[in-house]
Amino acid sequence: xxxxxxxxxxxxxxxxxxxxxxxxxxxxxxxxxxxxxxxxxxxxxxxxxxxxxxxxxxxxxxxxxxxxxxxxxxxxxxxxxxxxxxxxxxxxxxxxxxxxxxxxxxxxxxxxxxxxxxxxxxxxxxxxxxxxxxxxxxxxxxxxxxxxxxxxxxxxxxxxxxxxxxxxxxxxxxxxxxxxxxxxxxxxxxxxxxxxxxxxxxxxxxxxxxxxxxxxxxxxxxxxxxxxxxxxxxxxxxxxxxxxxxxxxxxxxxxxxxxxxxxxxxxxxxxxxxxxxxxxxxxxxxxxxxxxxxxxxxxxxxxxxxxx
Amino acid sequence: xxxxxxxxxxxxxxxxxxxxxxxxxxxxxxxxxxxxxxxxxxxxxxxxxxxxxxxxxxxxxxxxxxxxxxxxxxxxxxxxxxxxxxxxxxxxxxxxxxxxxxxxxxxxxxxxxxxxxxxxxxxxxxxxxxxxxxxxxxxxxxxxxxxxxxxxxxxxxxxxxxxxxxxxxxxxxxxxxxxxxxxxxxxxxxxxxxxxxxxxxxxxxxxxxxxxxxxxxxxxxxxxxxxxxxxxxxxxxxxxxxxxxxxxxxxxxxxxxxxxx
Ligand SMILES: Cc1cc2nc3c(=O)[nH]c(=O)nc-3n(C[C@H](O)[C@H](O)[C@H](O)COP(=O)(O)OP(=O)(O)OC[C@H]3O[C@@H](n4cnc5c(N)ncnc54)[C@H](O)[C@@H]3O)c2cc1C
Ligand SMILES: Cc1cc2nc3c(=O)[nH]c(=O)nc-3n(C[C@H](O)[C@H](O)[C@H](O)COP(=O)(O)OP(=O)(O)OC[C@H]3O[C@@H](n4cnc5c(N)ncnc54)[C@H](O)[C@@H]3O)c2cc1C
Numbered sequence: 001x002x003x004x005x006x007x008x009x010x011x012x013x014x015x016x017x018x019x020x021x022x023x024x025x026x027x028x029x030x031x032x033x034x035x036x037x038x039x040x041x042x043x044x045x046x047x048x049x050x051x052x053x054x055x056x057x058x059x060x061x062x063x064x065x066x067x068x069x070x071x072x073x074x075x076x077x078x079x080x081x082x083x084x085x086x087x088x089x090x091x092x093x094x095x096x097x098x099x100x101x102x103x104x105x106x107x108x109x110x111x112x113x114x115x116x117x118x119x120x121x122x123x124x125x126x127x128x129x130x131x132x133x134x135x136x137x138x139x140x141x142x143x144x145x146x147x148x149x150x151x152x153x154x155x156x157x158x159x160x161x162x163x164x165x166x167x168x169x170x171x172x173x174x175x176x177x178x179x180x181x182x183x184x185x186x187x188x189x190x191x192x193x194x195x196x197x198x199x200x201x202x203x204x205x206x207x208x209x210x211x212x213x214x215x216x217x218x219x220x221x222x223x224x225x226x227x228x229x230x231x232x233x234x235x236x237x238x239x240x241x242x243x244x245x246x247x248x249x250x251x252x253x254x255x256x257x258x259x260x261x262x263x264x265x266x267x268x269x270x271x272x273x274x275x276x277x278x279x280x281x282x283x284x285x286x287x288x289x290x291x292x293x294x295x296x297x298x299x300x301x302x303x304x305x306x307x308x
Numbered sequence: 309x310x311x312x313x314x315x316x317x318x319x320x321x322x323x324x325x326x327x328x329x330x331x332x333x334x335x336x337x338x339x340x341x342x343x344x345x346x347x348x349x350x351x352x353x354x355x356x357x358x359x360x361x362x363x364x365x366x367x368x369x370x371x372x373x374x375x376x377x378x379x380x381x382x383x384x385x386x387x388x389x390x391x392x393x394x395x396x397x398x399x400x401x402x403x404x405x406x407x408x409x410x411x412x413x414x415x416x417x418x419x420x421x422x423x424x425x426x427x428x429x430x431x432x433x434x435x436x437x438x439x440x441x442x443x444x445x446x447x448x449x450x451x452x453x454x455x456x457x458x459x460x461x462x463x464x465x466x467x468x469x470x471x472x473x474x475x476x477x478x479x480x481x482x483x484x485x486x487x488x489x490x491x492x493x494x495x496x497x498x499x500x501x502x503x504x505x506x507x508x509x510x511x512x513x514x515x516x517x518x519x520x521x522x523x524x525x526x527x528x529x530x531x532x533x534x535x536x537x538x539x540x541x542x543x544x545x546x547x548x549x550x551x552x553x554x555x556x557x558x559x560x561x562x563x564x565x566x567x568x569x
Contacts, residue, residue: 069485070448071457093478097460100413100448109414109533112443122537127442128336132345135537174488175457178473182481191479195567219568227497237463237477237498244357244437244497246479252567262335269545273565275557281550290548290565293557303554308568 001085017090019154027117039066062168091146111145129266150249193222200226202257242267260285318469320430357435363502366398395513396505402518417449422526447494457487
């Protein structure tokens, strides 16, 4: 029995989050097969074959998989699930969307967002916004789980996996892709950036985020936000860091005008170094910050900008 | 003649599963024996994402699109209160599937499938995740079991005759899809801002009917399949130091933490 990893990709390259999920898959001790389902995904397949630890790449190239909609993808995975004792993907919004559908079709329970592999059947996962860590043992025939990417290193390069073409299971046509409004940015992706600078309600407006962006560009950092800043419309939804947004664990996280609610901490408290800039010295964010500066952000951030 | 039918060329029945969870403001404590989280005497509320689901259903009803909104909860006797909250927000009636077992998402989805088969809704709106288990599974599993399409993490929905447009919050921004009805939708934070129930509506809700069921009524075995070995505290992060100036901060980041060059 082997381990199947479902890849996230843009038809060109395999996502960093998938390479991290592969590290979790390797820890199960079986051969790892990587499914690349997409449309015109030959480049992504070639990229996949180079990943260290991948024994075989399974290619499903069909219009049905162009946007990784859950309905056709789940049918495909279920059609090939025999022979796999574990099915794994990264806990991205795609993975969170399709994986439970696969689990239910296989009549298997799912583990969400695992952060550690204890042994081949036992895993750790955070619950209650990371305020408790559950150790769970799985005895089902197939282990179905999503992996919190920030908890694992990315698998390296140097592999030379074989490639097998799969027959498409098609699309039943109950769901249809209409369009996308993607945030365009030259900055690094939030979940894989080495430095993240996030703004909260204290930023007061979307326009004021330009002072964070200027610092971000000097540091090669990604820009994030609290829920309050997203709800207020300062920045798009995909900036949200937290329990119900993105989980980040960069080398350096700078929280600006963010109070430090548990839901926000859940998304960033595993960062290596945390800096907080807040005018309220009682703000809970200072309880997790390695370096705290009690100051008005509208003075402190421009000062930081010129000090870099 | 039905007045609503004059206004709308289509109408729908909506089912909203709601979960009773620890209030989001509560700082939970792990039990010293590591068997779980101490829930004795802590404030319980409706899961915030479920509130958003109820709000959306009630708005569709107020707009004349929904004919009936049914709230269902799986849980202990006290989950009645959660259903009453949904009724006070505007749902018409409730179903409580009573059990003291901590039911896993797959079994909850199987129970909800039973409810769907009995009630034939056109749309089921769930929360994207419960803030206790943080599983983010139930809606997708229900969609799978029913063979229905799913629109997860919705920030906007537009029901039409025979289909529903769903705008989804995804990692890169927003994605819009169109689903055949009947369908499953799960809510994200930006879908709406849930109302507070008014006192008169809370009083009215007391008279609305709640059906009581058990998992056996639906022939579903709710025995957990996963074994919780232990529940532990996460490693604690110590507060660091306060710096006085930006210059001191930059110096420390460069020379002490080594994260800036
Ligand atoms: C179901 C649910 C899910 C949630 N999920 C998330 C999530 O994923 N991520 C998330 O972030 N939140 C989430 N939240 C919201 C969370 O509870 C908080 O409301 C939110 O994080 C607060 O954002 P904030 O810190 O920006 O705002 P506030 O708490 O209002 O804090 C603003 C801070 O800015 C400071 N400030 C103001 N002006 C200045 C200034 N000029 N200079 C310096 N400092 C200043 C203030 O002192 C204050 O500390 C969720 C809540 C719920 C109920
Ligand atoms: C032995 C055992 C011990 C457990 N111990 C713990 C523990 O200590 N701590 C812990 O957090 N969890 C524990 N769980 C898991 C807990 O029961 C989960 O909360 C449950 O599995 C549902 O997951 P979820 O609520 O996170 O689902 P999600 O998939 O995140 O929920 C999404 C949506 O599904 C709907 N939904 C979910 N549950 C219900 C429901 N009951 N009724 C109606 N609608 C619902 C709601 O619309 C909700 O918004 C345990 C489970 C078992 C089997």
